Amino acid sequence: MTRVKDKVCIVTGAASGMGKADAIRLAAEGAKVVLTDLNERDGQAVAQEIGDSALFIKHNVTSEDDWKRVVDTAVSHFGGLDVLVNNAGMMTMGSVVDCTLEEYRKVNGVNSEGVFLGCKYAIPAMEATGRGGSIINMSSVAALHGMSFIAAYSASKGAVAALTKSVALY
Structure with a gap:
């Protein structure tokens, strides 16, 4: 597939897990990928694995200044x-x-405010291209029905689900 060929993508939490898999897949489909994470060692390794179409930036998603710098x-x-x-x-x-x-x-x-800041600073950059853009906010089944043993996580992912609807309406 080449739906993302030559698209510029930011993937947060890209040093491991789903973020790493997303970054590798986007690059394999022709995207230019900015990988961000607090884990600099593993993030750099993923960017090196991808090659010239990747750039790693150490990034605290709760920092407004970091978001401005990343975008x-x-x-x-x-x-x-x-x-x-x-x-x-x-x-x-x-x-x-x-x-x-x-x-x-x-x-x-991390889970809610980080998503808010990402949308806040990515949307104007996407609008500036005149091409539009896509935002993928990771939520969880915990957002839909809560889980007693991860109360904070459930609340944060519920906030992500609601914010995503607001962003889509924007």
């Missing part, structure tokens, strides 16, 4: 932005009673 770098390095895969995420085990406020805020910061 600006994607645009300046590859000439625009067409796709954002908001994949970075984390989970903390714990019921609503067991989960600390600090854990709740950290999970929601």
Whole structure:
């Protein structure tokens, strides 16, 4: 398939797991991929595995400044932005009673606020190309019915599901 040939894609959480698989697949289909993650060693290794069509940037998805830098770098390095895969995420085990406020805020910061910031800064860059774009926000079945042992994660993924609908309407 070549649906993404020559498209510029940002994939967060690309040092491992689904993000790594997404980045490799997008590149295999001809995309230019900006991989981001806090894990610099593994992120660099994935970018090296992909080759010249990939660029790794160390990125904290909860940082507004980092998002600005990532989007600006994607645009300046590859000439625009067409796709954002908001994949970075984390989970903390714990019921609503067991989960600390600090854990709740950290999970929601990465999973929900990170997605918000990605959309906030990627959309104007996509609009500037005149080609439109695609945003893929990773949620979870936990968003649909909650899970007692991962309360913060369930809440964060519910927020992602609702935000995604708002972004689509925009």
